[in-house]
Amino acid sequence: MKLIRSGLLLGLGALLAACGGGGGDGSSLPPPAGGGGGGSGSLPPPASAPSLATTLAARYGVVDYPVGAAIEAGSLAGTDRTLLLKHFSSITAENAMKPDTVWPNAPGSSTQPAPQANFAPGDALVDFAFANGMEVRGHALLWHQTAPSWFFAGDQGNPVNYRALVQQRLRDYIFAVIQHWPNIYAWDVVNEVATDTANAANPYRTDSPWYIAYSVGGADGSQYVRDAFLFATQARASIGRNDSNMKLMLNDYNTELAGKRANVLRIVQDVMNAGTGADIDGVGHQFHLQLNADVAQVTAALVAVEGLGGNLVNHVTELDVSIYTDPGNCFSQRSIPPCMADYGASPPQSVLSDQARLYRALFNAFNRPSVTSVTTWGVADNHTWLNSFPVTRTNRPLLFDTAGDPKWAFWAVVDPNIAIP
Ligand code: GLA
16 A cells, blocks of 8 residues: 555644543434443344444435445445445555556656556456445545656756746656546545645745645746646546536645645635636545544534535545544654554544544534435454554554444444444
8 A cells, every 4th residue: 555644633623622532422312312332342243233324314314325445346246345335335456556657667667658558457356346336536646656757857957948848747657547537426626735834924845846846946846736727627627527417626634734735725616716627526534543543523524614615525535533632743753662662453432432432423413415425444353554554553443343343433433322332
């Protein structure tokens, strides 16, 4: 997996808010009248689990509401496949649609693109989804961590020509990919383009190779973001799609932290105000959270996007809840300590219960008309990037356990009355 990044401060918002842990379950429901596993500590039988997607579609009042999971090819078989078919109505390619997979460098070269695109890994996931009546979210047309170097090759001695060359490559790439997968309902046009510096004077990430390439000769490095949305808008029109059936999104992490969120919102407004015909339809909130996440700040992120106008939608794109409550310096030092010690294969019940309460509150928070898609970053705890980020350590961040059985987190989401032990 390509997932190493610096500066990710999971859950820092909760620390800043001095949250008392758990985030509250957001529920004032009475305790269950008996049964339902209330207080007994025993999970309901897996076979009695309702479909997650069907349950949420009913609760949110939207037919075919996309409830997604990020997947690799391995999820097309075995337990993951069974879970996908029962519980999910959408998929995201964890890696198969990223630029370094779709159009890598030519073998042995750092300046030439491969002669042909490599659509096959993404096709396999898309074919599976469509064959089974599921939708597909596109992730991601542009991300600094997966940008093959051929995009940026060329003579920088003539900055104007160089910039035009890079710009043309971006346009050609976006057209090729959007036209290859015409029937997906949303694209993360850009991923993680905002800086982590809270309330920054320049809201853009300046260490992106895209920003750096566009800056050659002293030009405005941030222009690549508006260009990406312009080219995506044009490519979408070229296949007869529009903002009603293919959303063009800006995706980022830590939007639940006010200072990062401010940067994201400014970039969205820059695209909205570009005046070039570039369309932007919403914000993808990754929501890689940990147990002390502040649900009020999650809601604030959704509300803030609504407040920008323009009929923007919110997508929850990469939801998971780490069972650890790491301090901020864990994500810069990436060692134990300051990261919390490994719980090992059997994390305490109290932790899984806190996770369940947080998941319940989150899915309640997502129940607003602007939130039109929710995706977890993985299917079940057998496969999660959080086993190696921010340190190598057992994590259990999803709704299904390593055997594919529903966890307390699952039951807390689908059954508002179930008592969590
Ligand atoms: C980011 C990216 C995802 C994925 C995760 C970690 O959130 O957007 O594509 O790589 O990191 O796996």
